[in-house]
Structures are given as structure tokens and as C-alpha cells.
Amino acid sequence: MRKRTILLGIAAVAIAGFAVAAGVFFGLFQSSVVAKDVATPLTADEMKRLAPRGAYIATVADCYACHTAKGGAPWAGGMPFQTPFGTLYATNISPDKEFGIGNWTRADFHRAMQDGIGKTGANLYPAMPYTSYRQMSSEDVDAIFAYLMTREPMRVENRKNELAFPFSIRRSLAFWNLINLHGGGFVPDDKRSAVWNRGRYIVDALAHCGECHTPRNLMQGMKAADYLKGAVIEGVEAPDITKEGLTRMGFQPLTLAQFMKSGVSALGSMTNQMFEVVHFSTQYMRDEDLTAMSAYLFDLDSMPATSPAPPAPAPVDVPAQVATAARATYDNLCAGCHGANGQGIPHVAVPLLTNVSLRIASARNLVHAVLHGIPAQRFPGLERMEPMPGFADLLDDHAIADLANWMRARWGGQQPNLTAQDIAKLR
Amino acid sequence: MTIETKPFSLSINGQKAGPFEVPQGMMMLDFLHEYLNLTGARMGCGQGICHACTVIVENKDGSLREMRTCITGAHWFADKQVRTIEGHAKHDANGKLVALSPVQQAFIEHFAFQCGYCTPGFVTGATVFLEQLRREPVSRAKLDEAIIAALDKHICRCTGYVRYLEAVRDVALKTPGLVVG
Ligand code: FES
Numbered sequence A: 001m002r003k004r005t006i007l008l009g010i011a012a013v014a015i016a017g018f019a020v021a022a023g024v025f026f027g028l029f030q031s032s033v034v035a036k037d038v039a040t041p042l043t044a045d046e047m048k049r050l051a052p053r054g055a056y057i058a059t060v061a062d063c064y065a066c067h068t069a070k071g072g073a074p075w076a077g078g079m080p081f082q083t084p085f086g087t088l089y090a091t092n093i094s095p096d097k098e099f100g101i102g103n104w105t106r107a108d109f110h111r112a113m114q115d116g117i118g119k120t121g122a123n124l125y126p127a128m129p130y131t132s133y134r135q136m137s138s139e140d141v142d143a144i145f146a147y148l149m150t151r152e153p154m155r156v157e158n159r160k161n162e163l164a165f166p167f168s169i170r171r172s173l174a175f176w177n178l179i180n181l182h183g184g185g186f187v188p189d190d191k192r193s194a195v196w197n198r199g200r201y202i203v204d205a206l207a208h209c210g211e212c213h214t215p216r217n218l219m220q221g222m223k224a225a226d227y228l229k230g231a232v233i234e235g236v237e238a239p240d241i242t243k244e245g246l247t248r249m250g251f252q253p254l255t256l257a258q259f260m261k262s263g264v265s266a267l268g269s270m271t272n273q274m275f276e277v278v279h280f281s282t283q284y285m286r287d288e289d290l291t292a293m294s295a296y297l298f299d300l301d302s303m304p305a306t307s308p309a310p311p312a313p314a315p316v317d318v319p320a321q322v323a324t325a326a327r328a329t330y331d332n333l334c335a336g337c338h339g340a341n342g343q344g345i346p347h348v349a350v351p352l353l354t355n356v357s358l359r360i361a362s363a364r365n366l367v368h369a370v371l372h373g374i375p376a377q378r379f380p381g382l383e384r385m386e387p388m389p390g391f392a393d394l395l396d397d398h399a400i401a402d403l404a405n406w407m408r409a410r411w412g413g414q415q416p417n418l419t420a421q422d423i424a425k426l427r
Numbered sequence B: 001m002t003i004e005t006k007p008f009s010l011s012i013n014g015q016k017a018g019p020f021e022v023p024q025g026m027m028m029l030d031f032l033h034e035y036l037n038l039t040g041a042r043m044g045c046g047q048g049i050c051h052a053c054t055v056i057v058e059n060k061d062g063s064l065r066e067m068r069t070c071i072t073g074a075h076w077f078a079d080k081q082v083r084t085i086e087g088h089a090k091h092d093a094n095g096k097l098v099a100l101s102p103v104q105q106a107f108i109e110h111f112a113f114q115c116g117y118c119t120p121g122f123v124t125g126a127t128v129f130l131e132q133l134r135r136e137p138v139s140r141a142k143l144d145e146a147i148i149a150a151l152d153k154h155i156c157r158c159t160g161y162v163r164y165l166e167a168v169r170d171v172a173l174k175t176p177g178l179v180v181g
């Protein structure tokens, strides 16, 4: 008798659980921040008026970079994203009626941008940063929509995602959203200045900085508790860009804004994905928006007129044997471009003496550059950096560990605790 | 001001040389020019871009590697076997020129170079490429693509690329075993 009750109890819990799961699965608990009024289409006049503004918002939101494959048709998607669950491909957002968003309504677009639901009602994968765009103002979403509709339609079919089961089932994202998709639209903090609030709006909503710079939980949702504290993405570290992190790297508010505009500074050059961000997005941002971002990231209500560079970190001692080995490697393979004393060559190679990659706690980015090199880079204006060769086949794990330890200790004030095994793992 | 020096020896064009006392940060190109009077490797950009300064390092297994000497320290070449542009042609015991290397000969026959500034680099690059082909032959259909991939990094300000390509293709096709099918 008792056994039966227990069994019945378990069955009841299971059924209830299943019902809730099914509810989630079919979107019962899906919250929406999309306003009702978007059901009314924009008039042709409104579209025309909004499009120029949309061009700018779309630039700040960096839509083009993700929705255009390298060498592919503009806005036609196809750009691959490696995720722990498989490869996703960005979709065609040109106004093509068959493959793009040409048949989308204003409401469809809002739902995609802010709720992560596509036109057919299927969930979008969160590689599309709807968790951040959720905070975008309704008018900014309209502006992007109006702008995209002025682009040339591209007849390019969307590529099929290559995802492992169960991630291949889009409905499973309903569970993901339940846990990871929070909050409504952007609410300004009226205790802070307009500049700070504008900066926060750009950082959190438009530029979706947190998508790369905030560590992710097991389910790949952003960990709110570690907001902007840095994360590894595609093998390199998007560093800690909290006020503390930025200061440790040697930034100050004015240099940060300048760095986002130009992509180069005494602290190094933008590489990897951030290079693309400068290339397609931040270089075109208005100065006042860049300074607003910087003010917010440094938690300031107004930008200082000048700010002295933070002092260089104090060098740390390394064992003599490490120093000798590293110095030889440095003189032979690095000094030709980065200078005998790490001073760099203007327009050719960045200085290492003041370089961020040596100051951040993780040696990942430095080792990545030593192993794989950095392609030639063109920056806004006439600035460029020559390609850096990779040394994976010239240096063994020991030599790289010694080199990295010595440089980080000498110029970055970091403990020389990298081992050859650490390098082997990063290879 | 004192300059820190360190001794090292190497093999250059088949002959042991050294030990030399050379400043720690001296680049190989300067060492070749100033200490050995081997001035064939050219200083073009000095930034690792043009590849006019390349020399060959002969690995123990017989494979060859191109190295840019403008951005590589002399000491990196310690105990290595290095071939500069001066080491390609054959000379007799009296130092008289007997024969150019097949690559050099082909470059002349094809009028491949004009001012010749880039030529030592192209000879080096083409030689390394042909040695690579001996180890891993390619099909006729893939040959041009392979030449371009191998020599792409070499810059010729006189834009003699097509003739260089034709010359290297010629050597590859005439040398047995480099091209299959
Ligand atoms: S001189 Fe060495 S690459 Fe140009």
C-alpha cells in the first residue's frame, strides 16, 4: 500500500514536471518585451525618416560584421560561429523576400531583436545577441528595420546550422531563455549623469559588449555576477573591461575612447574579433558616444579633461636561467620588430613595453600571438601594422614558456608561473 | 656605452665559420654584410615584408627553410647550416664559376628579373619551393597555384611576377619527380 502511494506520488510529480516542461517547450512562459503598438506598420515616410538613424544604430550594434560572410554578399549572412554545441551560421538580413527579411513585418523584426523569436515563430540561437538587444529602445529597433529595408536584396540562401542534438531542436531554447533571458527594456539610472546613462545604454544594449566580455555559465548564458569581467572566446581572451580591469591593463578614460576609435595605442593594437569590431563599428562611432562608453566603463559621470596614464607595473624577478634563455629568444626573433627594449616600431609593430597582453592575468592572448601570429592589419586613417609571423614551429613549449614568463615579469609585473605544459595546452 | 657580445659559429655555404663575437641584438642581415662580406641578401624593407633578405637554413633532415635575415637575430643561426645567395652557383676549386643553379639559370632564360633587387630572395624562395616539391610532388593542374602560394610573400617592385612564375614552372616541369600526372 505504502509503495503504491509513493509510486503514485512519483508519477504525479513526473506528470506535473512534464506538463511544465511542455509548457516551457511550447513557449507558455516566454516573456516578451515587445510593445503592442509595433503591430501597426511604419508608414513609408516614417521608414524614410528613420533609415539614416538606423544606419548609425546598426553600425554601433555591429550588425554587418556578423551578418556578412568573409568575401560574401553584404547582409546575406553565412558567417560561421563556433560554439561548444556546434557551428551556427548568421542569417540573411538583406530585404530579399525569399531568403532575407523582405517579407518581415515591423512586429516580426521587433520580436526577433528583443525576444529572440524568428518570423516563423521558431527560437533564434542566442549567438544573435537578443539578450542584449532586449534593452534597445523601440525606436532604435524601428530605425534598424527601416535601414535594413533600404539595403539591396541579396538572393543568398541561409546555411544550415551544424549543431549536435538536442541543441539542434530550436524549441529547446525556450528552456535556455527561461534561465538566461531576463529583464525588460533599458531603464536609465536617474542618480547618474546623462553621459553615464548613454554609455550604459551603448555598452549593454547596442554594442552588446557583455556578449564577449562577460563570462558564461554552463548553459552559455551571461553570468550576471561577473559582468564584463572577461571571458575566453574562440581561443582568445576578451579581457576584463570593468574599471579595475581596464586600469590594471593601463587604460585611462581618454585613451580607451581613443583606442576604440583608432584600434591602436601604446597599449597594443586590437586583434582577433575586436579588430573586426573596430573595423566595422567603433571607428564610425561619434566621439560623444565613444566617450560616453568610456565614462560608463570607468564609472564616471563626466569625462576628465586629461588623465595621467596609470603607472607601469613593477617588474618581477625571474630565475637567471629563464632570463638568459628568454632574452636570447627575444633578441633573435622578437627584437627585429618590437625593438631591443620593447619600444616597437611606429606603423610597423606595437610596443611590448607598455602592452596590455603582458599585463593581464592570463597569458593566453600573448601565447596565442606568439604561436599563431597576427595578420597584417589596417586601421582607420593610414595606420597599419605589419603581419606578425607565428612561431609555433620555431619554438618549443619550453622556449615559449620562458619567453612569456620573462616578458610578462619584466613589462607586465606578472609572476613567471607559466609552464611548458600550459603552452602545450594552448598550442 | 658598452655593447654586449656573445660568440657563435655556424656553417655558411658549406663551410664552417666562426666563432664570431657578435652583439646580442644584431640582425643576421647586418652580420652577413658586415662580418662576412656576403652582401647578396638585400635590405629592402627591414620589416619582414619584402623577403629580399631571405636566406636558406638547411635542416638536418635535408629539408630547407626560408628565413628573413632583417628581422632575425644573427645568434639564432648559431650552429645552423645557412645558404646565402652566394652559395647557389657551383664554383671550381679556384673559385671560378662553373654553373648556375637551375633556378638561377631559368631566371636568366626567362628574363625574369629587371633591376634584380628582389632576385636573391626569389632564388631562395624558389629553391626552397622546389626542394619541397621533391618531397611532396603536386599535380600539373595544381602547380601554378603551388608556385604562387610559395612565392606570394616575395615582393618585386619591378613587377616581374609572371616571368618568375614561368621560370619556376619551367624548372619544376623539367626536373623529374616534382610534378605528377
Ligand atoms: S628586408 Fe627583410 S623582409 Fe624586407
Ligand code: FES
Residues within 6 Å of the ligand: B112, B113, B114, B115, B116, B117, B118, B119, B155, B156, B157, B158, B159, B160
Ligand atoms: S626585379 Fe626589380 S624588384 Fe624585382
